[in-house]
Amino acid sequence: MIQQIISHTPVYVWALLAFLVYRGVLAAKDRELPLGKLFIIPVVMLGLSLTAMNGHGLLGAGVWGVWLAGMLAAVLVTWTAGGAEIAVNREAGIVTQRGSWTPLLLMIAIFVTKYTVAVVSAMHPEVQRQLLFVVAVNGLFGVFNGVFIGRLLRCVAAYVRQPAAALA
Numbered sequence: 001m002i003q004q005i006i007s008h009t010p011v012y013v014w015a016l017l018a019f020l021v022y023r024g025v026l027a028a029k030d031r032e033l034p035l036g037k038l039f040i041i042p043v044v045m046l047g048l049s050l051t052a053m054n055g056h057g058l059l060g061a062g063v064w065g066v067w068l069a070g071m072l073a074a075v076l077v078t079w080t081a082g083g084a085e086i087a088v089n090r091e092a093g094i095v096t097q098r099g100s101w102t103p104l105l106l107m108i109a110i111f112v113t114k115y116t117v118a119v120v121s122a123m124h125p126e127v128q129r130q131l132l133f134v135v136a137v138n139g140l141f142g143v144f145n146g147v148f149i150g151r152l153l154r155c156v157a158a159y160v161r162q163p164a165a166a167l168a
Helices: 002-007 011-027 035-052 062-081 102-123 125-129 131-161
Strands: 031-034 087-089 094-097
Touching: 011 035, 011 102, 031 035, 035 094, 035 102, 035 131, 062 131, 087 131, 094 131, 102 125, 102 131, 125 131
Parallel strands: none
Antiparallel strands: 031 094, 087 094
């Protein structure tokens, strides 16, 4: 059965997984990035999550509320839990990020969740009519996205807060 599932998976899915692993390994190292590049992975992960959500299913548009609740909770936790201080050079437009394996783990978690939901839904379409399944999946996507968005907001806030004297 596993062989059937894997063999019926489109090639682009494996290419996406390779890209996510590559970006996750890069994120594990300290690096300097232009502020704009910090948006790439959160936007890609947001797209992956949102394309997996179904606003026409059991909850209807309520899936967006479940996703939003999970996302806001994770943004709040990520914002308040903080982490390493973020170094900014506004003159060069650069943000220095400490390396972390968290982005790789989150990217793999989103990928595995989306893949699993697709496989389970294809094999057992009735799960899309189970409230607990729909709420859990959409809430989980919200939490994953919230961590990425929270990390991004911390970087943007550090960039904006840099003292004007540092710019001179």
